[in-house]
Amino acid sequence: MLTTLKNHKSIVMLSAALFTITVLFSGIYTFNGINAQSLEKLTINFNTLTFGPSTSNPLNQVYSLVDYQIKDLSLLGTTINGEMKVYAPNGTLIKTSAYSNGFTPTDESGTVQFRTAIPDQSLTNVLVNVTFTDLNRTQPISNTISSGVAVTP
Structure with a gap:
């Protein structure tokens, strides 16, 4: 017992x-x-995402329009930044694109453009990640959006 x-x-x-x-x-x-x-002081999503021939040079380019919605109104009128990272299908980072001096949202919602030329012309598809950050690109302030995109003629 x-x-x-x-x-x-x-x-x-x-x-x-x-x-x-x-x-x-x-x-x-x-x-x-x-x-x-x-x-997350704001949320983002892709409006447009393309991968194809550039009109200004012989390389293919990734072009994206990213819609944002500000959740923290203290961001209005302050300079922030964002990064578009482009990856090869095997996961290798090919290119990072950002604004050299950031950008300043003046409305609670809007659209920001990212564009970058891709030097490897053999790629037929890439993965694109976009995140909005503080001005120095050290702290994310948004969700990260990600999408694959194939070359369109």
């Missing part, structure tokens, strides 16, 4: 420990999720 009581006590203690650990990890995950969400 004493052995059975010890086994029950051990099972209860183990269950309590597992419950406590589960609650702690779940709380940490929720807390981190809240922090990540609060960094």
Whole structure:
């Protein structure tokens, strides 16, 4: 009987420990999720995304129009930046494009253009990621959008 009581006590203690650990990890995950969400001061999505011949040089170019919606109105009238990263199908970063002096949103919503020439003319498709950042491009302030795009003649 004493052995059975010890086994029950051990099972209860183990269950309590597992419950406590589960609650702690779940709380940490929720807390981190809240922090990540609060960094998004605006949301973005692709309006237009193309990959094809440039009108100004013989290289193919990636061209995107990105729509934004400001969630943190303190961004209005401040200079921010954004990056468009272009990857080869194997995941290799080919090119990063950004504004040299940033841009200044003046409305709660709008559209920003990114464009870059791709030196490797053998590529027929690429992956494009865009994120808006602080002016120095060190801190993301938006969600990251991603899409594959194939060459169009």
